[in-house]
Amino acid sequence: MLRSSASKLARSAIPLVGARNATTVAPTSDIFKPLKYGGKYTVSLIPGDGIGAEVSESVKAIFKADNVPVEWEQIDVTGVGNSEDGIRESVQSLKKNKVGLKGILFTPVERSGHSSFNVALRQELDIFASLVLIKNIPGVQTRHSGIDMCLIRENTEGEYSGLEHQSVPGVVESLKIITKYKSERISRFAFEFALKNNRKAVTVVHKANIMKLADGLFRRTVQDMGAEYPTIKTNDMIVDNASMQAVSNPQQFDVLVLPNLYGSILSNIGAGLVGGPGLVPGCNIGRDIAVFEPGCRHVGLDIKGTNQANPSALILSSAMMLRHLGLESHADRISNGVYAVLAEGQVRTPDLKGTNTTSEFTKAVLDKMESL
Ligand SMILES: NC(=O)C1=CN([C@@H]2O[C@H](COP(=O)(O)OP(=O)(O)OC[C@H]3O[C@@H](n4cnc5c(N)ncnc54)[C@H](O)[C@@H]3O)[C@@H](O)[C@H]2O)C=CC1
């Protein structure tokens, strides 16, 4: 039962295609496929805080120019303030449409008792598998070349349980939850993903030397499941070492499967390796809902409203979404447009040491799409 539903999940999420299109996924099953009305899909669009509005405008302009058959259902919710209604509306919209494109909702560090709406959304919708693709992009110079790794992160439990309390003044207890059920389903997802994408190895990242019960369960579950996939090598690595290895010898990694917090940290390290948070796409997959969002989830409050953000991460996430919807040719045109502009290097946002604006970059992608 678990196996069949998990393999359907992984199947529908997947195949990566071609070197340049490494940031794309294509469905091979239609169990997820949202319904079309009047020839169009309705997609929930949650721009989020910070740079969300600007980079969402880039995606909207590109979809419009390419006549993508998508109708946006936009929810302008923020992560701060009294946004419960907006979150409810987002959940309802996503449950109805089954597919969404999302920026990041800001979660203030200081405010006590304020839980993360990003996390709430993922938990409420049970979009349990976060997939982040870390691969060098031609034209973007980085210290390392030959990086090609897929991070599969458990998205709904672990350190993000939100269960913290002060037992006595000065003593705080924070609960990390690891369950066998959720460890099994993310492991299944990871192995099915590896199988369907001709990947050779799955590395489980953990801290089981210290958290013997929690991370021990996660590690053991992945390893046990590995025995069912003899063509894929299963190995394990302690998270501290994995972080060090990722910055010194990242080419060794293929598919990584991680509990929630380690997934966030390694995807941020990964983004740093291939050019930064403005470039890395991602998605969150559940039983019947998929939400696409930049892979390392940055709000970018410091550059909000300055027209400086690199929209590539959200545009490439939207291309992943189009593959999920089976709209391959639109996905190809859009992702090829982004990669071609990045490869030429004439038009670049400041994160890539350029001087161009978000709007100029978007225009360059639109021009490139016309000429491809
Ligand atoms: N602070 C929050 O509310 C949230 C934080 N997180 C996690 O916490 C980590 C740290 O978050 P923050 O400190 O808020 O990071 P941040 O949003 O301040 O981003 C760090 C730096 O990267 C730059 N940046 C991010 N995206 C960019 C883009 N598309 N184009 C150009 N520059 C860009 C920002 O301008 C900033 O200088 C993130 O990596 C994320 O994984 C996740 C969700 C919400």
Ligand SMILES: O=C(O)CCC(=O)C(=O)O
């Ligand atoms: O800070 C948040 O609101 C959510 C955290 C998150 O999405 C992450 O760490 O990946």
